[in-house]
Amino acid sequence: MNKHLDLKTVVLMGRTFEEYYKMFDFDNELLKNEILLDAASGVSSFCAEANAKGFNVTASDKIYCLHPDEIETKCAKDLDSVMEQMPAIADIYLWDFFKDIQSLKANREKAYRSFLEDFKKYGIIRYKPVEYPITDFRDEEFTMSLVSHLLFLYEDKLDYDFHKKTILELLRISSREIRIFPIVNFKGIRSRYIEFVHDEDFRNLKISIKRVGYEFMKNANEMMVIRK
Numbered sequence: 175m176n177k178h179l180d181l182k183t184v185v186l187m188g189r190t191f192e193e194y195y196k197m198f199d200f201d202n203e204l205l206k207n208e209i210l211l212d213a214a215s216g217v218s219s220f221c222a223e224a225n226a227k228g229f230n231v232t233a234s235d236k237i238y239c240l241h242p243d244e245i246e247t248k249c250a251k252d253l254d255s256v257m258e259q260m261p262a263i264a265d266i267y268l269w270d271f272f273k274d275i276q277s278l279k280a281n282r283e284k285a286y287r288s289f290l291e292d293f294k295k296y297g298i299i300r301y302k303p304v305e306y307p308i309t310d311f312r313d314e315e316f317t318m319s320l321v322s323h324l325l326f327l328y329e330d331k332l333d334y335d336f337h338k339k340t341i342l343e344l345l346r347i348s349s350r351e352i353r354i355f356p357i358v359n360f361k362g363i364r365s366r367y368i369e370f371v372h373d374e375d376f377r378n379l380k381i382s383i384k385r386v387g388y389e390f391m392k393n394a395n396e397m398m399v400i401r402k
């Protein structure tokens with residue numbers, strides 16, 4: 175794909191519970207038994223919606239040290255700048271989950287508004303300020319960690335060392351596994367960092383790639399599962 179979303183930095187863009195459910199191939203039976211960490215969760219409403227449904231989710235992101243108004247200003251601006259690019263690159267996306275650009279925008283706004291409401295209500299209880307790859311979570315504090323739309327996707331902005339250290343840290347604080355979606359970059363090409371599976375530090379892990387029932391950007395339809 176030559177056409178692609180052109181971003182200067184990692185954007186503050188949030189997805190909903192429904193999207194996470196599909197991206198990470200969840201079912202309610204699995205979810206109800208997990209203690210989940212959403213890593214780099216930003217303005218996603220996954221944590222808010224999941225906890226409202228009775229699931230156990232903690233969110234973590236470097237923005238959680240900011241005031242909610244500051245987060246709101248920044249995510250509204252990021253959303254506008256992404257939406258400006260959409261008409262010119264609309265054909266690199268599949269328009270079934272979202273029917274058009276307007277419904278995409280409405281969904282992203284709904285996500286960040288739900289997030290903000292929950293963030294104001296629960297603050298540090300649910301939303302931990304963390305700058306990966308370093309955290310002060312306890313060993314195996316969570317059963318599973320999720321990373322949506324950061325690792326692999328932003329391979330041109332985040333180097334191999336960041337990927338490796340972040341994955342190793344998530345493995346330290348998760349007792350069973352981590353799931354990462356997507357595994358392609360913004361051009362829809364599998365990230366070159368997928369090769370990390372050959373790194374010595376990952377030799378005792380079970381790493382698999384699974385097709386999931388979510389594809390918005392074309393080719394972004396697989397998650398990586400790393401099991402201890």
Ligand SMILES: C[S@@+](CC[C@H](N)C(=O)[O-])C[C@H]1O[C@@H](n2cnc3c(N)ncnc32)[C@H](O)[C@@H]1O
Nearest residue numbers: 187188189214215216218235236305306322323
């Ligand atoms: C594109 S958003 C994805 C948000 C959410 N995971 C989702 O899919 O809806 C990327 C997020 O990564 C966060 N981020 C980037 N680098 C980070 C780091 N080193 N530590 C923690 N968060 C980081 C940003 O603040 C932003 O909220």
